[in-house]
Amino acid sequence: MSTSLHAQHTNPRTPPPGPKRVLNEGEDGLFTQSWFPICLSSDVPPETVKGYDFLDGRVVVYRGADGRVQVASAYCPHMGASLEVGKMIGDSLRCAFHHWEYNLDGVCTKTMVGDPPPPNACLFVFPTQERYGLVWAFNGDAPLYDLPSFPFPEDELAFKTIELPGLSGVDPWVQCCNTPDMQHIKALHGITFGQADPHDLVRWTDHSCCYDFVGTHVNGEHVENSIGVYGTSLYYQSTYINGKWFGFLVPMGLPRPGKSKNFMVAAGKISDGTPDEVAAWLDFVLDFEIRVVGEDLPIMETMRFRPGTLTQSDKTFARYLSFLRQYPRAHPSADFIK
Ligand code: FES
Numbered sequence: 001m002s003t004s005l006h007a008q009h010t011n012p013r014t015p016p017p018g019p020k021r022v023l024n025e026g027e028d029g030l031f032t033q034s035w036f037p038i039c040l041s042s043d044v045p046p047e048t049v050k051g052y053d054f055l056d057g058r059v060v061v062y063r064g065a066d067g068r069v070q071v072a073s074a075y076c077p078h079m080g081a082s083l084e085v086g087k088m089i090g091d092s093l094r095c096a097f098h099h100w101e102y103n104l105d106g107v108c109t110k111t112m113v114g115d116p117p118p119p120n121a122c123l124f125v126f127p128t129q130e131r132y133g134l135v136w137a138f139n140g141d142a143p144l145y146d147l148p149s150f151p152f153p154e155d156e157l158a159f160k161t162i163e164l165p166g167l168s169g170v171d172p173w174v175q176c177c178n179t180p181d182m183q184h185i186k187a188l189h190g191i192t193f194g195q196a197d198p199h200d201l202v203r204w205t206d207h208s209c210c211y212d213f214v215g216t217h218v219n220g221e222h223v224e225n226s227i228g229v230y231g232t233s234l235y236y237q238s239t240y241i242n243g244k245w246f247g248f249l250v251p252m253g254l255p256r257p258g259k260s261k262n263f264m265v266a267a268g269k270i271s272d273g274t275p276d277e278v279a280a281w282l283d284f285v286l287d288f289e290i291r292v293v294g295e296d297l298p299i300m301e302t303m304r305f306r307p308g309t310l311t312q313s314d315k316t317f318a319r320y321l322s323f324l325r326q327y328p329r330a331h332p333s334a335d336f337i338k
């Protein structure tokens with residue numbers, strides 16, 4: 001009988017129950033209702049159309065001669081040709097197959113042979129906006145919230161927006177979980193908080209979670225950060241580093257379940273220098289943040305996201321999980337984009 005002592009030190013074999021799971025994107029046929037970036041604005045000049053994967057389907061982004069841009073379902077209601085191989089004629093998107101034309105509201109306005117367009121020959125048009133150098137589509141019939149602004153008027157800021165190569169192997173909301181995860185900010189990114197964890201100062205809405213902290217970065221820079229996540233698809237940061245301001249965003253697209261298409265936006269104040277100095281500052285911001293995000297990526301790529309044994313320091317992260325479990329889900333474009 002020599003087993004009991006040893007058995008006391010054996011790890012329990014039952015995994016911890018953990019908080020109730022958050023549904024993956026597309027798992028129930030639905031997706032979270034957020035503003036998702038589709039492409040860089042510069043990818044779609046006036047009078048062009050491009051096709052992109054979105055919500056496990058296909059959409060087109062088309063821009064009229066007047067500059068207005070629209071995200072819509074890709075497949076022509078006539079016989080299903082993808083409009084991404086069509087052509088813009090002024091403000092109309094012309095299908096390559098039989099030359100039916102769609103206006104920027106997604107309505108078929110004419111057929112090439114002169115038959116009247118069937119009244120239901122319409123594309124699904126997503127609520128669309130162009131901001132921070134990106135074209136965004138909202139997964140829903142109407143937006144539930146707006147994108148955040150930086151603390152300075154936009155015409156006083158310079159921006160640099162880039163698309164990261166490849167796709168990240170997790171849903172955008174899993175990446176968003178990094179922001180309320182205060183433990184990882186200290187452990188993985190090596191940032192020292194100059195205060196107690198601000199769990200009780202987090203500002204919550206139905207569509208965002210934001211908080212401020214002061215700290216010291218790994219190379220000794222003093223940082224005053226205001227950070228947050230909006231919806232399930234956008235990391236927001238407004239930072240003074242050694243007294244100088246920058247803004248930073250990571251907009252995360254959702255081409256298909258389990259994948260994120262990541263962009264980065266750096267913002268700086270135009271008044272902070274000559275155009276060359278401001279451009280150099282934006283490059284510094286992107287380099288600085290690519291290093292930070294580079295610390296997250298190998299973990300995002302290889303993990304099986306499974307919150308289990310959380311502790312007191314995970315308080316805000318745990319609340320974000322419950323925010324996600326209540327987050328609105330829908331897929332109104334399902335019949336159009338597949
Ligand atoms: S399939 Fe588009 S016009 Fe016929």
Ligand SMILES: [Fe+2]
Pocket residue numbers: 178184189292293296
């Ligand atoms: Fe991180």
